[in-house]
Amino acid sequence: MPNSIYHDFILSHHRNPQNYGLALNFDIEIKGSNMICGDSMYVRLKFDGDSVMGVSFESDSCVVSRAAASLTSEYIKGKTRDEIWAIPPEKVAELLQILLTPSRMKCATLFLDTIRKAI
Amino acid sequence: MLLERNIKSSMEINYKKDFPIFEKRGGEKPFVYLDSAAMAHSPRAVIEAVVAHAEKFRSNVHRGVYALSEEATEAYEGAREIVRKFLNARSTGEIVFTRNTTEALNLVASSFGRNFLQVGNHILVSRAEHHSNFLPWQQLRDEKGIILDILDVDENGEITFGAIERAVTPQTKLAAFSFVSNVLGAINPVKEMGKFFRERGIIFVVDAAQAAPHIPIDVQNIGCDFLAFSGYKLGAPTGIGSLYGKEEILEKMPPFLRGGSMIREVTVEKAEWNDLPWKFEAGTQNIEGAVGLGAAIKYIEGIGFETIRNSEEILLKKTLAVLENIKGVRFFGPKNVLCRVGVVSFVIDGIHPHDLASILDQDGVCIRVGHHCAMPLHQWLGVPATCRASFWVYNEPEDVARLREGIEKAIHTLKY
Numbered sequence: 001m002p003n004s005i006y007h008d009f010i011l012s013h014h015r016n017p018q019n020y021g022l023a024l025n026f027d028i029e030i031k032g033s034n035m036i037c038g039d040s041m042y043v044r045l046k047f048d049g050d051s052v053m054g055v056s057f058e059s060d061s062c063v064v065s066r067a068a069a070s071l072t073s074e075y076i077k078g079k080t081r082d083e084i085w086a087i088p089p090e091k092v093a094e095l096l097q098i099l100l101t102p103s104r105m106k107c108a109t110l111f112l113d114t115i116r117k118a119i
Numbered sequence: 120m121l122l123e124r125n126i127k128s129s130m131e132i133n134y135k136k137d138f139p140i141f142e143k144r145g146g147e148k149p150f151v152y153l154d155s156a157a158m159a160h161s162p163r164a165v166i167e168a169v170v171a172h173a174e175k176f177r178s179n180v181h182r183g184v185y186a187l188s189e190e191a192t193e194a195y196e197g198a199r200e201i202v203r204k205f206l207n208a209r210s211t212g213e214i215v216f217t218r219n220t221t222e223a224l225n226l227v228a229s230s231f232g233r234n235f236l237q238v239g240n241h242i243l244v245s246r247a248e249h250h251s252n253f254l255p256w257q258q259l260r261d262e263k264g265i266i267l268d269i270l271d272v273d274e275n276g277e278i279t280f281g282a283i284e285r286a287v288t289p290q291t292k293l294a295a296f297s298f299v300s301n302v303l304g305a306i307n308p309v310k311e312m313g314k315f316f317r318e319r320g321i322i323f324v325v326d327a328a329q330a331a332p333h334i335p336i337d338v339q340n341i342g343c344d345f346l347a348f349s350g351y352k353l354g355a356p357t358g359i360g361s362l363y364g365k366e367e368i369l370e371k372m373p374p375f376l377r378g379g380s381m382i383r384e385v386t387v388e389k390a391e392w393n394d395l396p397w398k399f400e401a402g403t404q405n406i407e408g409a410v411g412l413g414a415a416i417k418y419i420e421g422i423g424f425e426t427i428r429n430s431e432e433i434l435l436k437k438t439l440a441v442l443e444n445i446k447g448v449r450f451f452g453p454k455n456v457l458c459r460v461g462v463v464s465f466v467i468d469g470i471h472p473h474d475l476a477s478i479l480d481q482d483g484v485c486i487r488v489g490h491h492c493a494m495p496l497h498q499w500l501g502v503p504a505t506c507r508a509s510f511w512v513y514n515e516p517e518d519v520a521r522l523r524e525g526i527e528k529a530i531h532t533l534k535y
């Protein structure tokens with residue numbers, strides 16, 4: 001793994017995040033925030049039965065949080081509620097291809113923590 | 120000219136060597152610590168005093184009649200006398216040991232506020248307060264039907280007298296202000312505020328958590344009724360702080376916590392309280408913490424506040440110049456270094472504070488990012504979080520250079 005958090009892969013997801021911009025067609029909207037830094041994020045989900053069919057988000061947050069939301073939002077598409085609950089935090093670090101300290105882990109899992117409030 | 124020479128000589132003394140953490144945490148590059156506003160490091164003198172106490176004097180205080188306990192009591196009460204002198208209180212009865220500033224302010228809100236404030240009274244605080252000088256008053260508002268008035272700081276982050284005059288009402292009974300803001304670094308004119316509030320019979324509570332490490336405090340000169348600070352921001356161990364309260368007010372207040380040590384006599388029907396300050400020290404106290412606090416104050420007094428301020432001025436000037444000269448960087452608080460202590464909060468356009476902190480951390484530079492327990496102030500500043508660099512006696516101009524390099528690196532990495 002690269003020793004800097006800010007490698008090109010993460011920066012590209014930060015600059016061009018997937019699923020960014022809140023979709024108009026959605027079933028639920030959830031707001032999440034990171035207590036440590038006051039960052040906030042809105043996520044909208046569209047379901048097909050029990051599976052996530054559409055996902056979109058907007059955030060006022062750091063590089064780690066936004067890049068993680070970009071990658072995780074792609075990763076959960078098509079997954080059921082139970083499958084999303086089963087995603088371990090380490091999976092997010094793996095998607096980001098970095099090692100994270102506990103405080104930055106909270107940034108990385110902001111998206112996952114947010115959607116879990118409502119599914 | 121004399122001032123110039125003084126300043127120079129104060130920077131030439133290497134206080135860093137008094138702090139073991141800088142030796143023990145070696146890295147590729149020297150470790151740069153810019154978060155003393157959150158936690159100051161302990162000088163060797165403090166660490167040794169705490170160890171010596173544990174090795175030779177450990178015993179409960181005010182209890183035993185054997186020599187060891189008497190000696191422990193002497194050490195604990197000796198520390199209280201050091202704090203009394205440090206704040207220039209009239210007697211040690213006015214110095215209550217607490218865990219920290221938060222506990223001290225909750226003590227005042229609970230014991231004084233609940234019993235001496237009434238429905239319809241007003242409390243005045245500034246928007247720049249740390250949550251610990253805000254939430255206890257907000258709680259009183261909700262519990263007792265008190266009105267909480269919020270005073271805004273001006274565009275420099277300073278509190279003006281015009282604003283105070285406008286905010287005070289005939290029903291204002293208590294005003295609680297920080298001596299120094301932990302975000303803006305601004306030094307508030309507490310002496311003038313003290314006079315103003317005294318003339319109107321308003322109880323004046325001072326949160327001196329950020330002032331105590333940087334500027335001399337004289338409670339008689341300020342004329343405040345209460346003043347609180349935390350030891351660990353002065354290099355003492357955690358878990359020890361102090362509340363100064365005017366004796367005549369403390370006498371009238373009921374105890375905050377009840378239990379061992381704070382009584383004179385207890386029967387099944389009733390209890391009689393101990394004398395000041397012990398009425399407010401229920402249960403076994405943080406004895407080694409108090410001893411460490413005494414040692415920390417002695418250490419600071421050995422350096423002298425003039426020297427501390429002079430060195431800080433150099434670092435502050437350098438830091439503000441660095442921040443002013445990087446495009447997209449904005450700092451908060453007074454522009455004049457004489458109006459502030461070594462605490463500087465800033466933001467960089469398009470760079471999240473967390474990302475700057477991580478990039479600096481990779482190069483061994485510690486800064487604090489977040490809302491610094493002052494969310495109402497950040498709402499007013501219009502930013503969710505800020506970056507904060509703060510200094511103490513071990514910082515050097517080289518540390519500011521490392522901060523600059525880190526900011527430039529962050530801008531380079533994240534913006535282009």
Ligand SMILES: Cc1ncc(COP(=O)(O)O)c(C=O)c1O
Binds near residue numbers: 219221249299301349
């Ligand atoms: C201005 C101010 N007030 C109060 C506090 C609270 O201090 P403590 O956490 O020690 O109770 C702090 C701590 O950062 C502070 O900076």
